[in-house]
Amino acid sequence: MSIGPNFIRLARLAEERCVPLSVTLELGLACNLRCVHCYNFDRDLPRHPSPTRGAEMSDAEIFRVIDEVRAEGALFLAFTGGEPLSHPRLDEFVAHAARTGMLVRLKSNGTLLTRARARDLTRRGVRAVDVSVYGASSRTHDDFVRQDGAFVKTLAGIRNSRQAGLEVRLSFIVSSANSEEVTSMIVLAHRLDVPFNLDTHLTARHDLSRSSLGLALDRSAFERLYRGPLAPFVRAPRAQGDPIACPCARSVCGIGSCGDVYPCIGAPLPAGNVRGGGFRAIWRESPTLRWVRGLRNTDFSACDGCSHAPYCHRTSGVMLNNTGEFTGPRNFGDDACCVEAEVIHEAAEGTEAKLAG
Ligand code: SF4
Numbered sequence: 001m002s003i004g005p006n007f008i009r010l011a012r013l014a015e016e017r018c019v020p021l022s023v024t025l026e027l028g029l030a031c032n033l034r035c036v037h038c039y040n041f042d043r044d045l046p047r048h049p050s051p052t053r054g055a056e057m058s059d060a061e062i063f064r065v066i067d068e069v070r071a072e073g074a075l076f077l078a079f080t081g082g083e084p085l086s087h088p089r090l091d092e093f094v095a096h097a098a099r100t101g102m103l104v105r106l107k108s109n110g111t112l113l114t115r116a117r118a119r120d121l122t123r124r125g126v127r128a129v130d131v132s133v134y135g136a137s138s139r140t141h142d143d144f145v146r147q148d149g150a151f152v153k154t155l156a157g158i159r160n161s162r163q164a165g166l167e168v169r170l171s172f173i174v175s176s177a178n179s180e181e182v183t184s185m186i187v188l189a190h191r192l193d194v195p196f197n198l199d200t201h202l203t204a205r206h207d208l209s210r211s212s213l214g215l216a217l218d219r220s221a222f223e224r225l226y227r228g229p230l231a232p233f234v235r236a237p238r239a240q241g242d243p244i245a246c247p248c249a250r251s252v253c254g255i256g257s258c259g260d261v262y263p264c265i266g267a268p269l270p271a272g273n274v275r276g277g278g279f280r281a282i283w284r285e286s287p288t289l290r291w292v293r294g295l296r297n298t299d300f301s302a303c304d305g306c307s308h309a310p311y312c313h314r315t316s317g318v319m320l321n322n323t324g325e326f327t328g329p330r331n332f333g334d335d336a337c338c339v340e341a342e343v344i345h346e347a348a349e350g351t352e353a354k355l356a357g
């Protein structure tokens with residue numbers, strides 16, 4: 001399940017042939033935490049049923065969708081939410097997906113991964129878990145998820161998952177609430193002996209509210225980070241002119257809790273609903289997915305030719321949520337991604353100048 005050369009080859013092939021190799025499925029929006037930045041909806045406010053998205057999928061619909069994505073070529077299935085462990089039938093979904101031959105991973109906050117639960121889920125077929133962590137201390141993490149004791153439970157969940165034989169990856173979300181703890185967060189991952197991702201982008205919520213952006217990093221925070229703990233990550237991840245489009249809608253697909261099919265779970269651009277004809281027809285025929293697949297660099301007007309593009313961590317999901325445009329930003333600087341790319345670019349040139357001098 002780790003990203004090795006075989007996975008990269010397979011992903012390339014899937015992209016070329018538009019096979020939904022990696023699917024992320026939201027089982028529901030229920031969660032035992034109330035994170036400040038939660039992309040689902042503002043968990044401080046009562047949730048109203050979405051008039052456009054309808055009700056959450058029934059258990060029978062989820063079983064059917066698992067079969068349908070497998071039939072269309074999915075090999076990697078990630079269950080998310082909400083908190084997937086809050087779903088009363090998670091175990092059965094896992095066992096069912098594993099029986100079809102898919103490799104199952106969970107995207108979890110880790111708090112419910114007791115020793116027994118981690119062992120049981122492993123036995124049923126979960127292979128890996130991504131655990132979200134929002135700081136290196138109880139105070140920072142618990143404030144962010146708005147639950148006392150959550151940090152301790154999350155760390156226990158990470159250890160329990162490893163002991164149960166699961167592949168564990170930490171997902172650190174970096175915000176202005178924890179940017180001073182990034183060094184300690186990296187140390188924490190090393191101490192736990194697990195790989196990690198650092199995500200520096202907060203997004204507006206899928207219910208279109210924007211209070212989640214209140215803790216987004218600003219220029220001075222990016223400068224401090226890329227001159228400090230993130231200096232080892234200062235490099236050009238791609239070459240000028242490389243494709244700007246992500247693998248969205250080619251080898252990657254997301255399905256929301258109400259059955260909407262998206263190019264990626266992070267990019268909630270509805271392409272159809274599995275209740276109205278099934279996954280296969282949407283994946284093959286949806287005009288929205290075809291439009292995404294047809295995008296060329298010239299369709300990303302601000303990014304095409306942008307001098308910071310090689311250093312940019314832009315994704316179409318972040319752009320869609322934050323600017324309203326899948327091919328955004330419309331203008332350089334409309335999103336924090338641009339500020340970050342400019343800072344990384346400056347830091348990389350500073351490093352090169354030092355090495356040359
Ligand atoms: S753990 Fe995930 S789903 Fe739950 S509140 Fe936090 S961000 Fe939202």
Ligand code: SF4
Nearest residue numbers: 303306309312338341
């Ligand atoms: S810095 Fe902004 S305009 Fe340039 S490639 Fe990144 S997102 Fe596009």
